[in-house]
Amino acid sequence: MKKIFVLMTLMLSFSVAAVIDVYDFETAEQEALFRTLTAELRCPKCQNNNLADSNASIAKDMRQKTYNMVIEGKNEDEIVTYWIDRFGNFVLYKPPVTLGTAILWVGPGLFVLFGGIIIVRNSRRKSRIATDDNDDELTSAEKNRLAKILKDSEK
Structure with a gap:
């Protein structure tokens, strides 16, 4: 009976393991820019989560693309404009007044x-x-x- 309990506990513990994205930055400014952008940009699928909080596959792709653009040296305006061109103002938590x-x-x-x-x-x-x-x-x-x-x- 103990063996079955241990086996069930191990099986359940593997299902709750989550992947945590780890990004390496060259400077602290790049990391701060990445964190700011992922907090300000909305996940198009979740609609109520920002990129940092969402586990949707599109949010993961957007985080990766944002990371790549930050490493390339693009500034905040260029990155935000890139995402607005693809998803419209909906991708922003604070859209401009139109x-x-x-x-x-x-x-x-x-x-x-x-x-x-x-x-x-x-x-x-x-x-x-x-x-x-x-x-x-x-x-x-x-x-x-x-x-x-x-x-x-x-x-």
């Missing part, structure tokens, strides 16, 4: 504002209609007409 992103940020606020305006206008209209319905007083012309009708009906 018409498309402005609509995404301002749109919900405008929707709530216009909805509030519609609600206020409808409630005012209903209260105005309710006060008009409660106006039970007759004008003098209506009183005269009513008196005439009642007089005619008595004859």
Whole structure:
């Protein structure tokens, strides 16, 4: 029984072993640039992880390509531009403000504002209609007409 338990424990321990990417850099600045870029770039598959945190195969490929570009001596702007050309602004966690992103940020606020305006206008209209319905007083012309009708009906 002990042998089966030990065998099962060994089999399970091999399944949890994960590969950790190890990159060698020539300078500390290159390593800092790589770490900054992998933290700022989004994994296209995971969509909520950056390249440093993602285990997706595309994220591994992107980390490797980013590492190669850093070693080649490319700066941050060149590397970011390379990834934007391939994946669009989606690859950035902080995309630049464009018409498309402005609509995404301002749109919900405008929707709530216009909805509030519609609600206020409808409630005012209903209260105005309710006060008009409660106006039970007759004008003098209506009183005269009513008196005439009642007089005619008595004859």
